[in-house]
Amino acid sequence: MLKIRLPRDVANAIADACRRAGTRETGGMLFGEHVGPDDFRIVEATVEGMGTLAGFLRRVGAALLRLESFFRRTRRDYQRFNYLGEWHSHPSFALQPSTIDDATMFDIVNDPETEARFAVSLIVKLDDNELAGAAFTYYPPNEREATELLFEA
Numbered sequence: 745m746l747k748i749r750l751p752r753d754v755a756n757a758i759a760d761a762c763r764r765a766g767t768r769e770t771g772g773m774l775f776g777e778h779v780g781p782d783d784f785r786i787v788e789a790t791v792e793g794m795g796t797l798a799g800f801l802r803r804v805g806a807a808l809l810r811l812e813s814f815f816r817r818t819r820r821d822y823q824r825f826n827y828l829g830e831w832h833s834h835p836s837f838a839l840q841p842s843t844i845d846d847a848t849m850f851d852i853v854n855d856p857e858t859e860a861r862f863a864v865s866l867i868v869k870l871d872d873n874e875l876a877g878a879a880f881t882y883y884p885p886n887e888r889e890a891t892e893l894l895f896e897a
């Protein structure tokens with residue numbers, strides 16, 4: 745099982761985006777650092793705005809610019825720093841992927857352009873103003889796996 749570490753500063757940024765979005769969904773991309781076998785730390789979460797997960801992915805132009813800026817900052821050390829997946833909020837329902845969420849993530853891992861071996865979907869919500877989350881990893885062609893999510897201090 746993959747392990748995903750969510751550091752406090754990234755969790756705070758995601759929680760702030762959820763507060764701003766209120767009852768609407770929000771989300772963006774996740775960039776990660778490979779810290780060990782099957783072990784990744786989220787180093788950055790972009791906030792793409794409101795809408796559905798599929799909606800975020802349609803804004804491909806903006807997303808590619810952010811990818812490029814991330815790779816420049818991490819000196820193109822792709823083995824260590826890379827695209828990890830997507831996050832989005834479920835403000836008023838369970839931390840479980842919807843049918844559309846699953847379809848969107850399988851589109852990403854099966855897209856020959858992305859060359860992703862896997863992608864993580866982080867689903868979050870504010871629970872009494874505290875960030876709660878659940879993570880799922882998608883593998884081509886159609887495997888979804890529960891993923892350990894560690895909130896770091």
Ligand SMILES: [Zn+2]
Nearest residue numbers: 834841842845
């Ligand atoms: Zn969803």
